[in-house]
Amino acid sequence: MKKTAVAMILCFAAGAAFAGANCPKYPKAEWMPQDQARTKIQAMGYKIDKFKVDGNCYEIYGQNKEGKKAEVYFDAKTLDVVKAEIRK
Amino acid sequence: MWDPLVRSVHWSLAALIVVELFNEAGANPWHRYFGYVAAALVVARLAWGFGSRGHARLSSMAASARRAPSYFRRPATPAAGHTPPGALMAFALWALVLLVALTGWMLGLDAFWGDEGLQRIHEVLAYALAAFAVVHVIAALVASYLQRVNLIKSMITGNKPA
Numbered sequence: 001m002k003k004t005a006v007a008m009i010l011c012f013a014a015g016a017a018f019a020g021a022n023c024p025k026y027p028k029a030e031w032m033p034q035d036q037a038r039t040k041i042q043a044m045g046y047k048i049d050k051f052k053v054d055g056n057c058y059e060i061y062g063q064n065k066e067g068k069k070a071e072v073y074f075d076a077k078t079l080d081v082v083k084a085e086i087r088k
Numbered sequence: 089m090w091d092p093l094v095r096s097v098h099w100s101l102a103a104l105i106v107v108e109l110f111n112e113a114g115a116n117p118w119h120r121y122f123g124y125v126a127a128a129l130v131v132a133r134l135a136w137g138f139g140s141r142g143h144a145r146l147s148s149m150a151a152s153a154r155r156a157p158s159y160f161r162r163p164a165t166p167a168a169g170h171t172p173p174g175a176l177m178a179f180a181l182w183a184l185v186l187l188v189a190l191t192g193w194m195l196g197l198d199a200f201w202g203d204e205g206l207q208r209i210h211e212v213l214a215y216a217l218a219a220f221a222v223v224h225v226i227a228a229l230v231a232s233y234l235q236r237v238n239l240i241k242s243m244i245t246g247n248k249p250a
Contacts, residue, residue: 061202
């Protein structure tokens with residue numbers, strides 16, 4: 001019985017793993033247009049390798065000002081940084 | 089008999105697999121660190137499988153795995169070590185852990201930074217690992233019932249009567 005519960009948790013958990021970050025949800029009309037978002041993110045000092053929509057976020061893979069690999073999630077309306085990892 | 093290394097690696101891997109499935113992969117260094125720990129545990133277990141005697145030994149597991157086809161005709165036969173399908177499953181789970189860890193590590197390389205194809209491969213391997221783990225759990229329960237032995241308890245206490 002206990003093992004069945006573990007198996008069920010495994011099944012549910014499989015869906016959770018690849019969600020990226022918890023960005024606030026906005027109606028599509030309120031999202032910053034993608035071209036504008038790219039330009040602003042570059043103006044913040046990031047070099048963008050990949051730009052994409054991940055859930056409620058804009059997400060980039062690229063480099064920060066110091067040239068370090070960066071994975072950054074942005075609020076899709078305000079471009080606040082919601083979550084970021086800078087690699088050493 | 090399951091020796092302490094076999095048991096601690098088993099339950100640590102089980103816990104890490106569950107944690108990693110929950111653990112957000114995006115911009116989360118801990119997802120990476122736990123993945124490396126899982127891979128290191130498998131490598132340690134494989135090294136132990138070369139060095140140790142008894143049921144942990146890889147060569148005796150491989151010999152057992154080769155009997156899997158005939159075993160399925162008499163599935164209720166208990167074994168002191170790995171049953172043939174049990175040995176096969178252990179090899180499959182270890183291989184998947186190593187492949188998931190390898191693709192996860194590769195995603196941090198310059199060449200694959202943000203690479204969606206490799207991300208997808210990493211995900212599919214991870215889901216396959218989860219699916220195999222679920223089958224492993226169900227098989228342990230079914231085999232416990234058919235063979236009238238508590239295999240879950242034996243993986244905790246180490247005592248596995250033949």
